[in-house]
Amino acid sequence: MEFTEDQLQRYSRHIILPEVGEKGQIKLLKAKVFIVGAGGLGSPVGYYLTAAGVGTIAIVDNDNVELSNLQRQIAHSTKTIGEPKVESAKNTFESLNPDVHVIPIKQRLTKHNILDLIRDYDIVVDCSDNYATRFLVNDACVMSKKPLVTGAIFKFEGQLTVVIPGDGPCYRCLFEEPPPHGVLPSPQGAGLLGFLPGVIGTLQAAEVLKLIIGTGEILKGELLIYNALKPSFRKVKIPKNPDCPICSDHPTITELVDYS
Amino acid sequence: MAVKVRIPTPLQKLTDGKDEVEGEPGTVISLINNLDKRFPGIGERISEGGKIRRFINIYLNDEDIRFLQNEGTEVKDDDEVSIVPAIAGG
Ligand SMILES: [Zn+2]
Numbered sequence: 388m389e390f391t392e393d394q395l396q397r398y399s400r401h402i403i404l405p406e407v408g409e410k411g412q413i414k415l416l417k418a419k420v421f422i423v424g425a426g427g428l429g430s431p432v433g434y435y436l437t438a439a440g441v442g443t444i445a446i447v448d449n450d451n452v453e454l455s456n457l458q459r460q461i462a463h464s465t466k467t468i469g470e471p472k473v474e475s476a477k478n479t480f481e482s483l484n485p486d487v488h489v490i491p492i493k494q495r496l497t498k499h500n501i502l503d504l505i506r507d508y509d510i511v512v513d514c515s516d517n518y519a520t521r522f523l524v525n526d527a528c529v530m531s532k533k534p535l536v537t538g539a540i541f542k543f544e545g546q547l548t549v550v551i552p553g554d555g556p557c558y559r560c561l562f563e564e565p566p567p568h569g570v571l572p573s574p575q576g577a578g579l580l581g582f583l584p585g586v587i588g589t590l591q592a593a594e595v596l597k598l599i600i601g602t603g604e605i606l607k608g609e610l611l612i613y614n615a616l617k618p619s620f621r622k623v624k625i626p627k628n629p630d631c632p633i634c635s636d637h638p639t640i641t642e643l644v645d646y647s
Numbered sequence: 648m649a650v651k652v653r654i655p656t657p658l659q660k661l662t663d664g665k666d667e668v669e670g671e672p673g674t675v676i677s678l679i680n681n682l683d684k685r686f687p688g689i690g691e692r693i694s695e696g697g698k699i700r701r702f703i704n705i706y707l708n709d710e711d712i713r714f715l716q717n718e719g720t721e722v723k724d725d726d727e728v729s730i731v732p733a734i735a736g737g
Contacts (some may be wrong), residue, residue, distance in 0.1 A: 428737045516737035518702075541734040544656040562733040563701040570692065571657050571702070574736030584737070612731065614656075614666070623706045623731065626714045 421508035425472035427584030428514030430462035435592035447492040498643035518565035519647035525558035545587035560628040
């Protein structure tokens with residue numbers, strides 16, 4: 388493919404980097420990324436992937452924009468309160484970069500629709516806000532062998548890892564199942580420092596871009612933990628669980644589970 | 648000297664907001680049971696019937712105890728124990 392004059396200018400800081408170059412930029416423009424959630428994490432993930440020229444971005448979320456979202460969900464604005472989050476995000480992203488095709492999916496992900504929805508995408512990014520979806524997305528990615536970049540936040544702490552099915556551990560190797568209701572405090576009632584999703588979401592975008600371009604090391608087999616108050620970044624190992632219920636060679640989960 | 652125990656944000660309500668507390672050497676499960684005496688309620692959040700709950704991991708230094716001796720893993724003075732639960736906000 389040939390770059391237009393505008394594209395050469397828009398992506399010049401990528402193109403002059405030997406680690407990206409024209410080749411890497413073409414990979415970005417051809418890439419298809421699926422983002423789960425158009426909230427705190429989905430906003431910076433979608434924003435930076437759009438700025439980088441990722442050609443096709445699907446974003447799934449069933450909610451509408453509320454005033455209380457705007458403290459952190461930067462894909463939305465005062466003007467889009469009441470609109471579906473995925474439409475609001477599409478407008479924001481496409482006005483940043485018209486090269487990018489944003490596909491808004493106003494639905495709740497379920498065990499019935501997820502495999503079909505992610506089928507045509509190269510990478511899945513989990514920016515969801517509940518345990519049930521996180522386990523569903525992991526299992527669907529393992530089953531369909533899609534790389535998964537998963538990030539989560541709580542108050543002033545964040546977690547991040549990358550799952551490459553068939554090459555290292557999955558999210559269930561780390562946490563085998565979701566907590567029963569009420570055992571851990573729910574993120575909805577807890578409060579959250581507004582910049583926190585910006586830190587974790589931007590790191591998720593970085594992992595996605597490296598996966599597409601094929602450069603650098605990927606954060607797999609490790610969990611990165613950020614604490615904004617310390618402030619500190621720490622990593623702990625995630626060994627592959629030889630008895631993982633989904634990614635081992637003798638899985639006990641053979642069809643998707645709906646925990647919600 | 649003592650064991651340094653890192654408390655994750657979702658459990659800090661039980662430790663008066665402290666992100667780090669001191670623990671006693673011994674096995675991981677005895678360390679947690681001892682923590683529960685000082686911070687009532689923390690034990691049942693982390694373990695159930697002597698087993699670490701399946702949505703929480705314990706690291707001795709940077710190693711997952713499931714791949715050491717699990718709840719029976721010995722913890723010594725100066726070791727660092729991290730409690731890492733699944734978090735889900737987005
Ligand atoms: Zn696994």
